[in-house]
Amino acid sequence: xxxxxxxxGNGMAGVRCVEEILKLDREAFEMTIFGSEPHPNYNxxxxxxxxxxxxxxxxxxxxxxxxxxxxxIRLFAGETVTDIDHERRLVRTDRGRTVEYDELILATxxxxxxxxIPGADLPGVTAFRDIKDCERMIEYAKTYKKAAVIGGxxxxxxxxxxLLNLGMEVDVIHIFDxxxxxxxxxxxxxxxxxxxxKQGMNFLxxxxxxxxxxNGRVEGVRFKDGTEIAADLVVMAVxxxxxxxxxxxxxxxxxxxxxxxxxxxxxxxxxxxxxxCAEHRGVVYGLVAxxxxxxxxxxxxxxxRKGRPxxxxxxxxxxxxxxxxVFSAGEFMDGEGTESIKLYDEARGMYKKVVVREGKIVGxxxxxxxxxxxxxxxMIHRGDSLESLSLSLFAPISTEGKGSLVGAMAxxxxxxxxxxxxxxxxxxxxxxxxxxxxxxxxxxTNASRSCGGCKGLVAELLEYMLGAEASRYATxxxxxxxxxxxxxxxxxxxxxxxxxxxxxxxYVLGWKNEEGCxxxxxxxxxxxxxxxPGEYDEEAESLFVNERLHANIQADGTYSVVPRMYGGVTxxxxxxxxxxVAEKYNVPMIKLTGGQRIDLLGVKKExxxxxxxxxxxxxxxxxxxxxxxxxxCVGKQFCRFGTQDSTGLGIRMEQTFERLKTPHxxxxxxxxxxxxxxxxxxxxxxxxxxxxxxxxxVGGNGGTHLRAADLLCTVKTEEExxxxxxxFLQYYRESAHYLERTSKWVERVGLEHIREVLFDVETRRxxxxxxxxxxxxxxxxxxxxxxxxxLQQTLFRDxxxxxxxxxx
Amino acid sequence: MAKVEIGRMDQLPKRLGKCVRIGALELALFxxxxxxxxxxxxxxxxxxxxxxxxxxxxxxxxCPLHDWKICLKDGQAQAPDEGCVKTYRVxxxxxxxxxxx
Numbered sequence: 025x026x027x028x029x030x031x032x033g034n035g036m037a038g039v040r041c042v043e044e045i046l047k048l049d050r051e052a053f054e055m056t057i058f059g060s061e062p063h064p065n066y067n068x069x070x071x072x073x074x075x076x077x078x079x080x081x082x083x084x085x086x087x088x089x090x091x092x093x094x095x096x097i098r099l100f101a102g103e104t105v106t107d108i109d110h111e112r113r114l115v116r117t118d119r120g121r122t123v124e125y126d127e128l129i130l131a132t133x134x135x136x137x138x139x140x141i142p143g144a145d146l147p148g149v150t151a152f153r154d155i156k157d158c159e160r161m162i163e164y165a166k167t168y169k170k171a172a173v174i175g176g177x178x179x180x181x182x183x184x185x186x187l188l189n190l191g192m193e194v195d196v197i198h199i200f201d202x203x204x205x206x207x208x209x210x211x212x213x214x215x216x217x218x219x220x221x222k223q224g225m226n227f228l229x230x231x232x233x234x235x236x237x238x239n240g241r242v243e244g245v246r247f248k249d250g251t252e253i254a255a256d257l258v259v260m261a262v263x264x265x266x267x268x269x270x271x272x273x274x275x276x277x278x279x280x281x282x283x284x285x286x287x288x289x290x291x292x293x294x295x296x297x298x299x300x301c302a303e304h305r306g307v308v309y310g311l312v313a314x315x316x317x318x319x320x321x322x323x324x325x326x327x328x329r330k331g332r333p334x335x336x337x338x339x340x341x342x343x344x345x346x347x348x349x350v351f352s353a354g355e356f357m358d359g360e361g362t363e364s365i366k367l368y369d370e371a372r373g374m375y376k377k378v379v380v381r382e383g384k385i386v387g388x389x390x391x392x393x394x395x396x397x398x399x400x401x402x403m404i405h406r407g408d409s410l411e412s413l414s415l416s417l418f419a420p421i422s423t424e425g426k427g428s429l430v431g432a433m434a435x436x437x438x439x440x441x442x443x444x445x446x447x448x449x450x451x452x453x454x455x456x457x458x459x460x461x462x463x464x465x466x467x468x469t470n471a472s473r474s475c476g477g478c479k480g481l482v483a484e485l486l487e488y489m490l491g492a493e494a495s496r497y498a499t500x501x502x503x504x505x506x507x508x509x510x511x512x513x514x515x516x517x518x519x520x521x522x523x524x525x526x527x528x529x530x531y532v533l534g535w536k537n538e539e540g541c542x543x544x545x546x547x548x549x550x551x552x553x554x555x556x557p558g559e560y561d562e563e564a565e566s567l568f569v570n571e572r573l574h575a576n577i578q579a580d581g582t583y584s585v586v587p588r589m590y591g592g593v594t595x596x597x598x599x600x601x602x603x604x605v606a607e608k609y610n611v612p613m614i615k616l617t618g619g620q621r622i623d624l625l626g627v628k629k630e631x632x633x634x635x636x637x638x639x640x641x642x643x644x645x646x647x648x649x650x651x652x653x654x655x656x657c658v659g660k661q662f663c664r665f666g667t668q669d670s671t672g673l674g675i676r677m678e679q680t681f682e683r684l685k686t687p688h689x690x691x692x693x694x695x696x697x698x699x700x701x702x703x704x705x706x707x708x709x710x711x712x713x714x715x716x717x718x719x720x721x722v723g724g725n726g727g728t729h730l731r732a733a734d735l736l737c738t739v740k741t742e743e744e745x746x747x748x749x750x751x752f753l754q755y756y757r758e759s760a761h762y763l764e765r766t767s768k769w770v771e772r773v774g775l776e777h778i779r780e781v782l783f784d785v786e787t788r789r790x791x792x793x794x795x796x797x798x799x800x801x802x803x804x805x806x807x808x809x810x811x812x813x814x815l816q817q818t819l820f821r822d823x824x825x826x827x828x829x830x831x832x
Numbered sequence: 833m834a835k836v837e838i839g840r841m842d843q844l845p846k847r848l849g850k851c852v853r854i855g856a857l858e859l860a861l862f863x864x865x866x867x868x869x870x871x872x873x874x875x876x877x878x879x880x881x882x883x884x885x886x887x888x889x890x891x892x893x894x895c896p897l898h899d900w901k902i903c904l905k906d907g908q909a910q911a912p913d914e915g916c917v918k919t920y921r922v923x924x925x926x927x928x929x930x931x932x933x
Contacts, residue, residue, distance in 0.1 A: 537889060537890065538865075538890060539847070539865055539888075539889040539890045540889055541887075541889050541894070541901075542886075542887045542889070542894035542899055542901075545887060545889070546887075564848060565845075565846070565847040565848050565887070565888065566887070567887075568887065568896065569882075569885040569886070569896040570896075572885075573885070577882070577885065577896055577897070579879065579897065580880075581880075581881070581882040581885075629885075818845050818848065819848070822850060822851040822852060822853065823838065823839040823843045823844070823850045823851075823852060823861070824838040824839045824852045824853065824854070825852075825853045826836055826837075826838060826852075826853070826854045826855070
């Protein structure tokens with residue numbers, strides 16, 4: 025029978041420990057986790073980046089609900105354990121639940137410290153600790169302008185930066201005479217203060233807060249020296265307190281934190297503590313790397329494999345404020361028995377200090393250039409001697425030398441301190457799994473998954489491993505030379521800022537050419553149409569002539585007209601009409617297209633509306649970035665090999681997806697058997713009938729870049745073909761670059777990824793819903809023009825035909 | 833020099849070219865976003881493309897055949913392409929358009 029493991033707390037340290045346990049022995053435990061917050065486990069360190077507007081809350085989720093389910097973990101989120109009965113080995117919760125345990129882990133974390141001063145409970149006063157606080161601050165910034173942050177430490181400064189980004193004025197109040205005194209020496213701190221003042225922060229140092237005042241809600245802060253300032257929002261970031269209430273109540277030994285030994289065992293058997301709530305050798309850690317180290321040791325203990333004990337951690341700090349690079353580690357203050365090497369370049373705002381004790385490197389502070397921080401941290405960790413310190417650390421930054429930094433690192437050097445991932449592990453993963461991006465390295469190795477501070481190093485390692493190839497993945501593809509933004513960034517901005525016209529997009533996003541160019545205008549036109557189906561009116565002046573005039577321009581300036589013939593099937597009556605029109609308008613050539621349609625070539629621009637009116641057939645879209653044709657073979661109705669009704673399905677597909685605009689032209693085909701007479705293997709979507717079903721191929725191309733299509737899946741019914749094709753087309757519409765054929769797109773995003781998206785029932789349903797929305801609003805352009813005198817006037821008629829008669 | 837009346841300002845949509853035929857001469861007429869009117873020979877120096885059907889951006893038109901970028905003010909094709917189209921002066925009087933030949 026499985027042993028029962030209960031964990032109180034659903035934060036980073038605890039869940040990391042559970043991950044380690046799962047790695048060691050998946051089957052050993054039946055696990056239950058209680059968390060007071062109503063969310064799955066998220067990355068608390070990155071809350072400041074959410075506040076600063078760089079990340080969304082969804083993005084900082086570490087373990088989704090799905091993860092708990094997949095690993096068979098019962099998660100009670102929003103439920104608090106109130107009581108531990110260690111005699112009977114069970115816990116009770118605030119919802120009256122009782123759960124038994126064999127082993128119990130306390131990972132209750134810590135609470136923000138709220139100053140015990142009058143007014144601390146006024147509305148408008150908040151801590152900066154969880155998602156709720158973060159949301160509250162974002163909400164406040166919408167209405168109020170003046171913020172005060174009490175506390176000039178790591179968290180306070182990150183909060184202050186966030187509030188600046190939210191458009192608030194920010195005063196930072198600090199009780200000491202310099203900032204981040206627990207991580208920096210006075211010199212580094214003064215440089216930091218100068219930099220942050222440039223960014224717009226205002227500092228009130230050596231100020232002790234006496235009370236917060238306000239009528240109904242907070243209006244200001246009063247200090248012990250009698251002075252005061254106005255504030256609509258007060259953020260307390262003065263520190264954290266280990267959350268030990270439950271432990272204390274249950275008779276577990278508690279000092280500042282829950283007291284644990286080197287194996288994370290508390291004073292009560294079968295109860296352990298890990299993370300910010302634990303006190304080890306007199307130290308309570310509030311940084312993630314030590315907590316992860318603890319989790320690793322505890323996992324081994326719990327699984328009965330007591331290995332190396334936990335002996336405490338050397339910690340390093342990095343501030344997550346854009347434009348400010350600060351790093352410190354170990355024993356960084358000058359003191360008795362220490363010596364230090366320093367570089368202080370006031371003009372360039374650069375400061376580097378390495379502290380040495382008895383010939384060994386024990387600490388460092390870096391400001392301005394922190395690229396060597398990781399390396400120094402490893403040296404401190406190993407207790408390297410002063411001799412091993414390269415003096416190049418103190419040389420001015422040279423850009424060429426940067427690449428060699430990762431090259432010079434040893435394989436055992438740690439790149440990601442939060443997760444303890446070494447250079448060797450990352451290089452191995454890159455080589456073994458063919459990783460190409462920082463995100464892939466993160467997903468594969470955990471490096472940069474937590475604070476993200478080592479992203480730069482990971483990127484350098486990729487470059488180091490892949491050489492020139494890496495820059496291919498790194499270089500950004502902008503929409504065109506009118507902007508530095510990529511396709512995705514533009515689409516994000518359109519959605520977020522709700523931009524509705526091409527001009528608005530170019531204006532708001534600071535286009536370098538006021539009216540854009542022949543590349544971005546049609547692209548923006550497409551993206552807006554894709555994002556706002558039925559709402560967005562296409563801008564004729566931003567369309568390439570073919571789509572503006574709904575006919576193909578030819579080399580001599582005439583146009584070609586291709587009426588729609590669903591599935592390539594026509595009638596005698598249609599043929600007669602086509603022949604009549606061709607004669608009447610002196611069409612010099614009638615030709616069959618590669619997609620089995622009839623092309624009338626050489627029609628004059630001003631004749632186009634008449635030709636369409638007299639044909640009385642819908643537009644074949646031979647000019648459009650849209651579904652063009654569905655080519656078919658004759659199928660089982662006539663062919664002796666045909667196994668399916670390919671013509672019938674082709675007609676149905678063409679009628680279903682007719683007029684759907686896509687990033688580039690889309691061609692489809694249906695063959696009734698693997699002989700493939702309709703050439704389904706080189707189409708954007710190619711269907712091949714087999715006994716009892718259909719194969720769906722995607723991403724084929726018969727054009728300049730000949731590419732055989734990939735088999736997406738095999739389905740049984742025509743309905744499924746329509747559904748899969750629809751979902752595929754919609755996903756292509758939503759995620760491809762404008763003018764990117766499906767062949768390129770499939771290669772770029774990967775067939776596996778497309779499968780994952782399309783095979784997920786919920787996602788597919790969403791795609792199909794949006795597809796039908798887009799389809800519901802289309803109209804036949806030929807008919808529209810035939811019926812509109814104004815459109816004919818604006819688009820098709822010249823304004824003058826004159827003999828050269830001189831005026832005056 | 834001859835001056836020919838070719839139509840009215842209100843017949844010209846912004847950023848959508850119009851073709852004007854005067855005898856054997858074919859002109860592409862443009863009204864820019866800033867309401868300036870230009871006339872150039874309606875043949876791209878590359879392969880004779882119908883410039884009146886190009887995408888207009890500021891004081892440039894992109895040829896619909898092969899995307900050459902032509903300046904409407906001086907008729908110069910923009911680098912890396914080389915070539916030039918003839919330009920014609922257009923005047924507006926009381927909303928009427930005149931081109932000088």
